[in-house]
Amino acid sequence: MSKIILHIDLNAFFVRCEELLNPSLEGKPVIIGHSGRGGIVSTCSYAARKYGVKSGMPTYKALQLCKNAIMIYGHFDLYQKKSKEFINFVKKYSNIIEQASIDECYVDMTKVLQNEKNPLNFVKQMQANLLKETGLKCSIGIAPTKFLAKMGSDMKKPMGITVIRRKDVRKMLDPLPIEDFFGIGKKTSPRLREMGINTIGDLAKLINSDDQDIKRFLGKFYFGIKEWINGYGSDTVDTEPWDPKQIGHSTTLPRDAEDADEIKIYLKQMAEEVSKDAKAENKVGSSVQLILKDNEFKVINRSKRIKDKTNEFEVIYEEGLKLLAANYDGRPIRLVGITLQNLVNKDEIVEQLSIFDNYEEVKEANAVRLLIAELNRQIKGADFKTAGDYLREKKNGTH
């Protein structure tokens, strides 16, 4: 039996939070974003959108389009708090919930809605209750898969509800421009258009006719897209809480830096932030990545495995400095960032074999352990019984 998956997307979420803080903003053209160097629009109110302002647009451009716009830098703590309210609200209906970002989630409502006489009305009531209880507005997609629910929530904004049944997939998806397909972005869509694929329907026709060119072009994505576009694919709402795999910070410099000393100032600040956040999350990482973006927007990523998992500022910064020294060629740098990768929970680290001083020795000891086991099987009376014995003897010069 098909599941009933909801995708709930909060409308102009950051702006809505600001309106709740300051009701006089309601109905006005509000822009959330940084106005500094390279500042872009994070999100904006529907009134601002009427002037052509869009997410991702440079703020100076947005202010040209909409001269009386109200610029707000943004209160991120407030957004986090309202986001939690949103999730807690949804949990009252179903515990099978997956938070996809700060302002959207998937919910498995199969059990709740399967015996409901009028499920659409039920969801409408849910939407109204969210507004009443939290002040937040949302759009909802209802479908048998996560992909279709996501596509649905995007179709009517604000305060829309869109049902996509599997039998309606062709009718509802095919007319949409190819850019609307979740997962096809600004690099892939122009190439698809070059191939004569302008709508989701064009893509579906090619895929379902077993066209080999499109199969080759899409690579591994082909099989997933084939399911999605025909109304199949994942309907499993992942209830695991978010568990970061990397924590990073980056910043665009007030002006391009042209020497390593200047870069180090920002690198240090970013490393401090990373350490602070990693400690707050109780995470330690075993790889440090340096990110530099030059004045031509070329991004250079350099990462290095480190010996011991850490979240200490000194170690992170030190590794960043090493990567900088090894890779910086003196060109003007626009952005500096550092990321701690391969994160694990601090308490989950298996205690290191403390008698070994470093990783090489651990590796060597493991190899030796296997050898000893084999020797013990074959010969009686071996000189040493464990890898530790071997290393100790080696250190003492007796081996």
Add this chain to the structure above:
DNA sequence: TCTGGGGTCCTAGGACCC
């Protein structure tokens, strides 16, 4: 027009081991 900062996942080549 001129492009932030936070992430995730995928690919591909080379090193290394068996």
Add this chain to the structure above:
DNA sequence: TCTGGGGTCCTAGGACCC
């Protein structure tokens, strides 16, 4: 001494999303 093939880890880069 030269050889194959498979698996895993590391690293760099790219696409995408909000």
